[in-house]
Amino acid sequence: MHIGNRLKKIRNLKGVSQSKVCKGIVSPSHYSNIESGRYEASEDILELIAKRLQIPSNYLIHIHEESLEIAELLTVYNKYIETDLSKANYFLEQKQKQLEYIQSINQEVKFLLLNCLHQLKNLKIQEAKKIHDEVSYYIQDENIGALSSNTQFKFYYVSGLLMFYKRKYLESYELYNKALQFSSFDIEKAKILFNLALICYQINDIQKALIFAQDAKTCFMDHHKWVETVESYNLLGILYSEIKEFEKGLEVMNKGLSLASDNKMYLQEAKILHNFGSYYLKIKEFDNSIDYYKKSLDIKHVYDPNNVFVTYLAILNILLEKQDFRQLKLTLSEAYEYVNTTREKYQLIEIEAEMEFLLFNYDKYETQMEECIEYYFSNDLWKDLEGNAKHFSDYHLEQRRYKKAHYYLNIGYLAMKKIYKERLQ
Amino acid sequence: MKKLVVKVLIISALGFIFLAQSPTDDSAGRIPWDEPRPMSTLLF
Numbered sequence: 001m002h003i004g005n006r007l008k009k010i011r012n013l014k015g016v017s018q019s020k021v022c023k024g025i026v027s028p029s030h031y032s033n034i035e036s037g038r039y040e041a042s043e044d045i046l047e048l049i050a051k052r053l054q055i056p057s058n059y060l061i062h063i064h065e066e067s068l069e070i071a072e073l074l075t076v077y078n079k080y081i082e083t084d085l086s087k088a089n090y091f092l093e094q095k096q097k098q099l100e101y102i103q104s105i106n107q108e109v110k111f112l113l114l115n116c117l118h119q120l121k122n123l124k125i126q127e128a129k130k131i132h133d134e135v136s137y138y139i140q141d142e143n144i145g146a147l148s149s150n151t152q153f154k155f156y157y158v159s160g161l162l163m164f165y166k167r168k169y170l171e172s173y174e175l176y177n178k179a180l181q182f183s184s185f186d187i188e189k190a191k192i193l194f195n196l197a198l199i200c201y202q203i204n205d206i207q208k209a210l211i212f213a214q215d216a217k218t219c220f221m222d223h224h225k226w227v228e229t230v231e232s233y234n235l236l237g238i239l240y241s242e243i244k245e246f247e248k249g250l251e252v253m254n255k256g257l258s259l260a261s262d263n264k265m266y267l268q269e270a271k272i273l274h275n276f277g278s279y280y281l282k283i284k285e286f287d288n289s290i291d292y293y294k295k296s297l298d299i300k301h302v303y304d305p306n307n308v309f310v311t312y313l314a315i316l317n318i319l320l321e322k323q324d325f326r327q328l329k330l331t332l333s334e335a336y337e338y339v340n341t342t343r344e345k346y347q348l349i350e351i352e353a354e355m356e357f358l359l360f361n362y363d364k365y366e367t368q369m370e371e372c373i374e375y376y377f378s379n380d381l382w383k384d385l386e387g388n389a390k391h392f393s394d395y396h397l398e399q400r401r402y403k404k405a406h407y408y409l410n411i412g413y414l415a416m417k418k419i420y421k422e423r424l425q
Numbered sequence: 426m427k428k429l430v431v432k433v434l435i436i437s438a439l440g441f442i443f444l445a446q447s448p449t450d451d452s453a454g455r456i457p458w459d460e461p462r463p464m465s466t467l468l469f
Contacts, residue, residue: 275458
């Protein structure tokens, strides 16, 4: 990592061309050599460039000198990201000025990786992507091998996480595998194994997911990491249910539930109660299912209000299945208050559309379903798309609108191909 | 008329492939699991 990386980054972020930056200071070819790392620039030249780019000259000089103060800030920031996101948000706001131009490249990269992790945890994926792009000015395929194994680990780990949230599961899988090679602690390894299990679950490779999740759980248990152990039981419960090994699913979920409720892990308890609901939904015991979802909601409303949406969505699915339209309408309007993302908004519109279909209000069904499919399609949400496109195609076929039937059948077929591609690659 | 028959046949064939290859054999419809989020770790 050299000064050229930093010059290129700041120049691109400010949208200035090479020739404009160096005009009257050095020749364009000389400047280009500085950016590519072939020449080192003198302090005088760097000061002039800093002035031109309207940045503090320190940001271009002594770029390998680390500051104790920044090191301390990064440690605190990291601790907040892991323990309390609202504190991390506040911290970033307060320290923004000090962290805007970090002199040492090494420390700046550390900060950017943390900031990327922070935005991912806030589910601000676009923001995280932008920050990761900044890291890419410093860390590239050509120089990554020369960096310390610790830096490589951090880079692969955060990049893997970003790719997961961008739903690029195979890239994420590869990055985590690389991170695994450079991790030095058991807990780090276990967390990566857990994330690998999640990727395999997303791409429907449940058998592989089970192996990763089991290994992660064993490691967490050995190290008495109980929150993570419960999270692993939760994941194992989902995985067993997905392959219809219901007894095993129930067994691990019960273990997780008792561990969570004995140790007052409310977030995890609510999550497992929700999944008991989904478990009973899967075996079509609707009343049992709804009871568990309600228990989960009670806890979530107090301890985890940001995560109530998924439970509302589950309850709506049951009400739809039971065709309890009165209750469905009431719950729908309640659920709209807890929507966090655009995708969630469309998931509710989709439920509404299906309700209108069952009520024979075909005009409303058509408009709403068309809207949903368009949104899912333009955002590559293949799993959301698949069943809906097929249903919509069948509907048009029945109405003898062959062109539309064909169009939506194709979309559904494409979605399926994409889902398969994710799985097989 | 012929064109229409061909269209219907194509659509039915595609539909058949669709059903035959459906990866999510979920008789209970969508199951909204409360999925775990990926874990992160202290980096510093």
